[in-house]
Structures are given as C-alpha cells and as structure tokens.
Amino acid sequence: MVDKNLALGTVVIAAALTVVIMSGMFYFGGVLQDAKVEDMSSDLQRLEIDRRSQEISRAIASDMLGNDCRVLDASISWAVKNLGELERKIEDHEDTERFEGDGFRMLKREYTNLLLDYWLLMREAEKECGVNKTRIVYFYAYDDVCPMCDDQGTILTHYRQKYVDDILVFPLDVTLDMDPVDLLIDAYVLDDEGEAVYPTMKINGEVYRGFVGMEELGEILEEEIENGYNETEESEYNETDGQEIIPLS
Amino acid sequence: MGFTTNLYLTFFAVMIFSTVLWLMVYYMNLDKISKDPEVKDYKDVTFLVPAYNEEGIVGKTIERLLELDYPENSFSIIAINDGSEDGTLDELKKFEDDIQIIDKENTGKADSMNVALESVDTEFVASMDADSYPTKHYLKSVMGYLDDEEVYGVTPALKVCRDDTLAEKIQWAEYIYQIFLRKVFALFNVQYVMPGPGSVYKTKFLKETGGWDDSTLTEDMEMGFRMMSKKHKIENSTNAEVMTDPPSNFRDLFNQRTRWYRGYVQNCVKYKSMIGRPSGGTLGVFLMPLNAVWIAMLMFFLLHTAYNLAGIAQGWVNTYLLLGYFPLDLSFSLQQIEFFHIFLVFFFSMGVGTVFLSLYTASEPVNITEKKINYLSFFIIYPYLFAMFWVAAFLDMVRSDRKW
Numbered sequence: 001m002v003d004k005n006l007a008l009g010t011v012v013i014a015a016a017l018t019v020v021i022m023s024g025m026f027y028f029g030g031v032l033q034d035a036k037v038e039d040m041s042s043d044l045q046r047l048e049i050d051r052r053s054q055e056i057s058r059a060i061a062s063d064m065l066g067n068d069c070r071v072l073d074a075s076i077s078w079a080v081k082n083l084g085e086l087e088r089k090i091e092d093h094e095d096t097e098r099f100e101g102d103g104f105r106m107l108k109r110e111y112t113n114l115l116l117d118y119w120l121l122m123r124e125a126e127k128e129c130g131v132n133k134t135r136i137v138y139f140y141a142y143d144d145v146c147p148m149c150d151d152q153g154t155i156l157t158h159y160r161q162k163y164v165d166d167i168l169v170f171p172l173d174v175t176l177d178m179d180p181v182d183l184l185i186d187a188y189v190l191d192d193e194g195e196a197v198y199p200t201m202k203i204n205g206e207v208y209r210g211f212v213g214m215e216e217l218g219e220i221l222e223e224e225i226e227n228g229y230n231e232t233e234e235s236e237y238n239e240t241d242g243q244e245i246i247p248l249s
Numbered sequence: 250m251g252f253t254t255n256l257y258l259t260f261f262a263v264m265i266f267s268t269v270l271w272l273m274v275y276y277m278n279l280d281k282i283s284k285d286p287e288v289k290d291y292k293d294v295t296f297l298v299p300a301y302n303e304e305g306i307v308g309k310t311i312e313r314l315l316e317l318d319y320p321e322n323s324f325s326i327i328a329i330n331d332g333s334e335d336g337t338l339d340e341l342k343k344f345e346d347d348i349q350i351i352d353k354e355n356t357g358k359a360d361s362m363n364v365a366l367e368s369v370d371t372e373f374v375a376s377m378d379a380d381s382y383p384t385k386h387y388l389k390s391v392m393g394y395l396d397d398e399e400v401y402g403v404t405p406a407l408k409v410c411r412d413d414t415l416a417e418k419i420q421w422a423e424y425i426y427q428i429f430l431r432k433v434f435a436l437f438n439v440q441y442v443m444p445g446p447g448s449v450y451k452t453k454f455l456k457e458t459g460g461w462d463d464s465t466l467t468e469d470m471e472m473g474f475r476m477m478s479k480k481h482k483i484e485n486s487t488n489a490e491v492m493t494d495p496p497s498n499f500r501d502l503f504n505q506r507t508r509w510y511r512g513y514v515q516n517c518v519k520y521k522s523m524i525g526r527p528s529g530g531t532l533g534v535f536l537m538p539l540n541a542v543w544i545a546m547l548m549f550f551l552l553h554t555a556y557n558l559a560g561i562a563q564g565w566v567n568t569y570l571l572l573g574y575f576p577l578d579l580s581f582s583l584q585q586i587e588f589f590h591i592f593l594v595f596f597f598s599m600g601v602g603t604v605f606l607s608l609y610t611a612s613e614p615v616n617i618t619e620k621k622i623n624y625l626s627f628f629i630i631y632p633y634l635f636a637m638f639w640v641a642a643f644l645d646m647v648r649s650d651r652k653w
Contacts, residue, residue: 007437007531010277014270021265022258025595029588039583089584096587151571158572214571 036093037103043086044111050078051114069129076125076133079118080168084160086111087171109178115170116180122168134163134224137202138171139189145175146198148211155214156201159221166225174198253553260546261592267539268599274433275606282432282610285486286393291323293371294388294449298328299361300379304336306494311344313382318389327351327368328379329361337379358445359463366452366460374452376469380494381446382410390489391449401454401481402472403489404431404440405447406611410492412623416502419634420495421620422604422627428487429607435485439536441473441516443483447491448472454481465519467512474520477532487610503638510642517541544639551636600628 054075058068090108097104125131138156140149153171160169172181174189174196188207189200197209204224212220275282296314300307307328314326326348330338332355341350351365362376373395377383383405391403406428412421434440443450448469455461458475461468476483496502517537523529524537569575604624608615617624 007535010273010437011270011535014266014273017269017273018262018266021269021595022262025261025591028591032586032588032591036584036586089582092582092584096585151567154568154571158576214573 033101034103037101037107040086040089040093040104040107040111043089044107044114047082047086047114048110050082051075051117054078069125069131072121072125072129073131076118076122076131076168077165079122080133080165083115083118083168087169105176108173109176112172112176112178112181115172118168119170134167134204134221136167136169137184137188138169139174139185139198139200140171141174141198149199152199152201152211155212155217158214159217163221163225167221256549257589260549261596263539263542263546264596265599267543268603271430271433271437272603272606274437275429278436281436283487283612285390285488286396288389288393289396291320292373292392292395294319294324294373294375294392295369295371295452296324296326296375296377297362297365297369298326298377298379299331299358299365300328300333300337300341301331301355301358301361302333302335302337303379304333304340306382307337307379308340308343310377310379310382311341311348313384314377315344315347316385317383317387318385319392324388325349325371327365329353329365331355331358331361357463359461359465359468362468363460363463366455369452372452373449374455375447375449376443376445377447377491378445378493381407381491383447384490384492387447387489387491390486391447394484394486395449395451397482397484399482400484401451401476402443402483403449404435404442404444404483404485405489405491406431406485406487407444407446407491407493408611408613409495411495412620414497415622415626415630416499417495417497418620418623419626419631420502422623423631424493424495425611425613426604426607426627428611429603431485432487432610434536435483437531437536438482439477439530439532440483440485441477441532441536442467442470443472443476444491445469446493447489465512465515466508467516470509470512470516471519474516474523474532477530478520478523480530488612499634503641506635506638507642507645510639511646513540514642514646547632547636548640548643551633551640554633597628 054071057071058075061068061071090111093104119135119137122131122133122135126133136156138152140146140153143150156169156171160167172184174181174185185196188202189196189198189209191197191209199211201208201212203220206220208220298307298310298314303310311326311328314324317324326344327350328341328344328348329351330341331353338350338352341348349368351361351368353361353364356364366374373392375388375391387405391405394400394403407424408428409417409421409424412418431440431442450472454476458479462471462475465471473483496505517524520529520533523533526533529537565575604627605615
C-alpha cells in the first residue's frame with residue numbers, strides 16, 4: 001500500500017519522467033524532420049548539380065558544334081522525368097507537416113527557383129530549337145486561400161501521369177513570398193479587377209483562371225500536345241513605359 | 250502548431266504519465282504483486298449468491314464454492330433467487346442440504362444482497378455473482394489480507410470463462426489487463442470497484458453503512474467509493490482467480506458497459522465532495538480528475554478519428570467524381586512518416602509491454618499463436634469500442650433515466 005507521501009513522490013517522479021519522455025519525443029521529432037529535409041535537400045542538390053552540368057554541356061556544345069539544341073532537348077527530357085519525384089516528396093512532406101520549419105521553407109524556395117530555371121530553359125528550347133513539350137505553370141495555395149487547389153492538383157496529377165513524356169508541370173506555391181513568383185502572379189493570376197484568382201494555370205501561351213475540370217483540361221491538353229506550341233501566337237513581352245518587365249511565354 | 254496538434258500532444262503526455270506511473274507503482278511493489286499474506290487463522294465467511302434467471306450456470310457456481318480449499322465449517326453460502334422466471338430455483342434446490350436458499354420476488358441485485366445480509370453473522374461476507382465461479386485456492390488467497398485491521402475489502406483477479414466470440418476475445422484481453430490495473434490501483438490506494446464476483450467485505454462495515462445501495466446502477470462500484478471515502482483500505486489478490494461469464498455479443502457488451510459507465514458517473518456525482526480535496530484521498534485528489542481527463546480524451550480521439558475517416562471517405566468520393574476512378578498509390582517514402590508516428594510506435598511498444606506484464610501478473614501463458622485474435626482485437630478494436638461505450642453512456646444519460 002502506498003502512503004500519502006509516497007503517492008505524492010511517485011506522482012512527481014512519474015511527471016518528471018513524462019517530461020523527459022516528451023522531450024525525447026520532440027528530440028526524435030526534430031531528428032526525423034531534419035532527416036526528411038535532408039533527404040529532399042540531397043535530391044535537390046543532385047538536381048542542381050545536374051542542371052549545372054547541363055549548362056556546361058550546352059556551353060561546350062555551342063562552342064564545339066555551334067548548336068546546343070541536342071543538349072537542350074536532352075535537358076528538357078531529363079527535367080520531365082526527374083523533377084516530379086522531388087515534387088512528390090514535397091507534397092508528402094506538406095501532408096504530414098505538423099510544425100513549420102525554416103529548413104523546409106528554404107528548400108521549397110530553392111526548388112521553386114530550379115523549377116523557374118527549367119521553365120525559362122524550356123521556353124528557350126522551344127524558341128531556338130523547336131523542342132515541343134507542353135508546359136503548365138500552376139499557381140496554387142493551401143485550402144484557406146484556395147479551396148479548389150486540391151481538386152485541381154488531383155486532375156493535374158492525372159494528366160501528368162497520362163502524358164508523362166509530353167507535359168512538364170511547374171507548380172508554384174503562391175505563399176512562398178518570392179520575387180519571381182510574385183512577378184508571375186502579377187502577370188497571370190490577377191483578373192481584370194486586380195484580384196488574385198486561384199487556382200490559375202498557364203498552359204503554354206494561354207492563361208486559365210479558376211478551376212478547370214477534368215474533361216475541359218483533357219481537351220485543352222490534347223489540343224496543345226497535338227498542335228504544339230506556336231511562339232508567334234503571343235507577344236514576347238508586356239511593355240510598360242518601354243521597360244521589359246514580364247516574360248509572357 | 251495548431252490547436253488540434255496541441256490537444257493531441259497534451260493527451261499524449263497524459264497517456265505517457267499514466268503509463269509511467271502505473272509501471273512505477275508496479276515495479277516499486279514487485280514483491281507484493283503475486284505474493285498474498287498467509288492466512289493465519291481461518292476466519293468465517295458467508296458467500297452471497299444473488300441469481301436472476303441463471304439456471305444454466307448457477308449450479309456450477311455453487312459447486313465450485315463448495316469445492317473451495319478452505320475449512321468447510323469456516324464458510325457458508327446463501328443463494329438468493331431474485332424472482333427468476335426460469336429454473337434457477339430448482340437448480341439451487343439441488344444444493345439445499347449444503348446452502349441456505351432465499352426465494353423472493355424480483356427486486357434487483359443490491360436489494361437481494363441486502364435481504365441476505367440480514368442473516369449473515371460471520372465476520373466477513375463475500376459476494377459471488379451467479380454467473381461467476383472461483384478457482385479452488387481463491388479464498389485462501391484473499392483472506393490473508395483481512396488480518397490487517399485497516400483492510401475492509403479485498404478484490405479478486407477476474408478472468409472470463411470462455412473466449413469463443415470476438416466480443417469475448419476482446420474481453421479476455423481486457424480482463425487480463427484489468428488484473429494488472431486492479432493490482433496497481435490497490436497498491437496506489439485508488440481501487441474504487443468491489444466487483445460483484447468474488448469481492449470480500451467486513452460484514453460490520455456493510456451493516457453499519459446500510460448495505461448495498463440499490464439506487465445506483467453499479468452497487469459494487471458505489472461500495473468501492475464508499476470505502477475509499479471513509480479512508481478504508483481495499484486490497485487485491487492477483488492469485489484469487491474468479492471466472493466470470495462475459496457478454497457474448499457486442500449488443501450485450503454495449504448494454505453492460507453503458508450501464509457501468511453511467512454508474513461510474515453516478516458515483517462520481519454522489520461522491521463529488523471527494524474530488525480535489527485532501528479528504529478525498531488519492532482517489533479524489535488524483536484518480537478521479539485523471540479519469541475525467543482520460544474519458545474526455547478517449548471521446549475526443551473517437552470523434553476526431555470518425556471526423557478524419559469521414560474526411561478520407563469524402564476525399565475518395567471526391568477523387569472518384571473528379572477522375573472517374575480511384576488512383577491506386579502504394580508508394581512509400583520517408584516523407585510520409587510524421588512526428589505523431591513516433592508516439593504511435595512508442596504507445597504500441599508500451600501497450601505490448603503492459604499486456605505482457607498483465608499476462609505475467611495474471612499467471613497466463615503468452616500463447617501468441619492461439620490468442621492472436623484476442624491480442625489484435627484488444628489493440629485495434631478495444632480502444633475505439635471503449636470510447637464508443639463512453640460516448641453512448643453520456644448520450645444515454647442525456648436522453649433517459651434508464652434503470653438496471
């Protein structure tokens with residue numbers, strides 16, 4: 001039988017042990033979080049190294065052959081195959097994230113830079129070498145800002161898997177507070193009243209504000225893939241006071 | 250961190266605290282877990298066996314009581330036929346040379362025991378539900394504790410007598426776990442139930458305090474609260490095995506548990522003056538508030554799980570409506586592991602450890618192959634079932650004023 005003092009002592013020790021165990025849990029939680037970010041970081045690092053190698057290959061090809069189209073084509077094909085894997089990990093991480101960490105946010109910003117870099121590369125490849133892949137810039141946010149983004153993401157994932165060799169999706173989290181993303185938001189996401197509309201997709205040269213259903217998106221993509229992207233369909237730059245500000249394609 | 254995450258973390262802390270506390274109490278008293286005090290002199294005991302429509306089992310109960318390893322002239326049996334409509338009385342009459350039989354109109358279990366209590370002249374009295382029976386050494390294991398003047402009651406180690414159906418299998422594991430829990434509760438002086446099958450009392454205490462309370466849904470729990478409120482000790486013997494007949498299906502189990510849990514709330518209200526006050530002892534200061542947190546926590550878990558499952562189902566339907574098919578994704582990555590999974594692994598390990606400890610305490614072989622359904626259902630189904638019964642009990646309390 002436990003007497004009153006012993007009971008109190010036991011409760012105090014149990015409480016102290018609980019604090020120790022909870023602290024241990026938080027510690028392991030931190031270790032897990034670091035391991036997850038590290039896992040994505042190494043993927044990103046690999047992608048960035050590959051991207052750098054592609055640039056060097058381009059420079060070599062230009063110098064030796066006077067034409068870098070073959071390297072550009074290979075780079076785009078590589079991006080179509082490899083960017084999706086990290087994107088998927090980022091999605092999984094966001095689904096399970098309980099605590100917002102700076103590490104993950106930084107990583108996502110870096111990844112967004114890489115995506116935009118490929119987006120520009122793709123544009124260049126189309127212009128200079130006629131590389132013909134459909135590119136979708138997808139502006140999304142979480143539920144509170146964009147309740148339909150989940151559904152739009154599901155449909156986009158379906159088509160990305162269906163047209164795995166023909167489509168490259170560039171998902172941009174509009175809450176990341178990055179200059180290049182903000183520039184694109186100003187250019188494509190704001191409607192006539194200046195209000196941001198989510199989700200928004202820019203499929204090749206065309207902007208689609210608001211949710212696009214399965215069937216409609218299917219038809220759009222089919223047409224885009226079939227016809228290819230025609231650079232002359234839109235002007236290259238929006239000009240304001242003679243200053244080039246926003247790349248449109 | 251969101252509100253829900255904070256709430257879960259608070260509950261996890263409570264779960265860890267409770268588990269650590271009971272494990273500490275267990276290990277601090279290892280020498281007392283399986284060792285009962287020896288019986289110095291064989292004190293007289295009267296068994297009260299109230300029976301209502303128990304023709305199928307009451308004969309076995311009486312037989313087992315008569316076979317107890319205890320001097321024949323030191324215990325007697327009073328069986329009460331509480332207005333049964335089946336052959337219970339005929340079954341009892343088969344033993345009329347060895348036991349006293351009271352045949353009365355149906356007034357309920359507590360009142361039946363009180364009627365019999367009037368005829369008891371032994372120092373101790375034991376209750377034995379008609380659907381339960383003791384093992385041979387039960388009484389010897391129990392009676393040694395009563396040499397201590399401060400001990401007013403002793404509880405047995407209850408086990409289910411069969412585990413054929415799923416409901417019985419779950420209860421099999423639950424009762425084994427309860428043997429562990431009842432012992433640590435006794436060691437921590439917070440045992441608040443004197444189970445109907447096999448609890449032994451000081452007759453004087455019962456008579457002085459008016460016998461069993463027939464106004465409560467759980468008179469055995471009321472008796473535990475009453476003893477605790479008067480600062481009397483209740484001991485427990487893990488060797489005093491009593492086998493009880495469990496509800497065979499979930500409907501009967503549901504009815505039994507909602508009655509028990511309503512009874513618990515009823516007793517908490519009755520003894521509310523114990524809560525948070527030093528005069529309420531460890532039960533009032535510590536366990537009653539802790540139990541309240543546990544109950545709230547389990548109901549939250551249940552409702553939140555239901556909410557999450559509804560969300561998942563809605564997500565599936567939504568995806569189907571969007572795509573026209575269910576995309577099957579069986580891929581796994583490190584990114585899918587989250588912070589809460591660490592707690593899940595921890596609680597599962599603690600749960601498995603506690604079940605092993607309970608098996609050891611209950612002197613039951615582990616027997617994983619044969620009892621795998623019992624263990625699995627206890628881990629997977631029982632927590633939700635337990636929480637569901639509590640929700641149902643509360644709804645029942647709100648809706649009606651049902652009596653036993």
